[in-house]
Amino acid sequence: LAKTTQPISMDSYEGQEVNITCSHNNIATNDYITWYQQFPSQGPRFIIQGYKTKVTNEVASLFIPADRKSSTLSLPRVSLSDTAVYYCLVGDRNNDMRFGAGTRLTVKP
C-alpha cells in the first residue's frame, strides 16, 4: 500500500479556499486516491475520490497530476464547520485502508 504524506496542520479563515496536498510517490496502477473528513468523536466521512486529472463534487475538488504522485484536495470558501482532520488515502477500492497522520485544518473567523 502506498504511503501518504500530508502537512500536519493548516490554518485558514472563513471564506477562503483551502488546498491540502498529499504526496504518494509509490502509488500503484490500480490505486485510487480518496479523501476523508473526520470530526472529533465521529467516524471518517467520505469527501471525494479520484484516479486521475480532476474530480469535482458538491463539496470539494480533487486535482491529480499526470504522474499521480500527489493530489490536492481543494475546499472552496471554507466555513468554521470545516474545521476537522482530513485524511488522504491511496489504495485499491475495497481494500483495507491504512490511515496516515492526516491534516488538522483549523478555520478561524
Next chain:
Amino acid sequence: GAVVSQHPSWVICKSGTSVKIECRSLDFQATTMFWYRQFPKQSLMLMATSNEGSKATYEQGVEKDKFLINHASLTLSTLTVTSAHPEDSSFYICSLGSGLETQYFGPGTRLLVL
C-alpha cells in the same frame, strides 16, 4: 452511500470485564468489514479485517485472543474486548467497503475502562 451503525455509541466498564461492540450494515450486505482503533489526537489504526463466515485477519501487534471478532452475517460484525484494561480505552470504529466504490465508516464507539 451505505449506512453503518455501531452500538453502543459509548460504554464505561470496570477493568477485567468484557465489552462487545456491534457494527451493522443497514442497507448493504458486507462480506468484509474492518475494525479500527483511534487514540486521542492520533490517526485511525487498522486492527483487523472481519470476513463473513470465516476467521478474522488481525494486524501485526493486535492480540486476536483479546479482541474477538465475529462476522456471523452479512450485516453484522462484532468486536469483543475481553478482560478490558484502562489501556484499551479508545475510540473503536468499523467500516465496510466490499463491493462499494469506497469505504463507509460507522459513527464509532467510545470505550472507557476504569
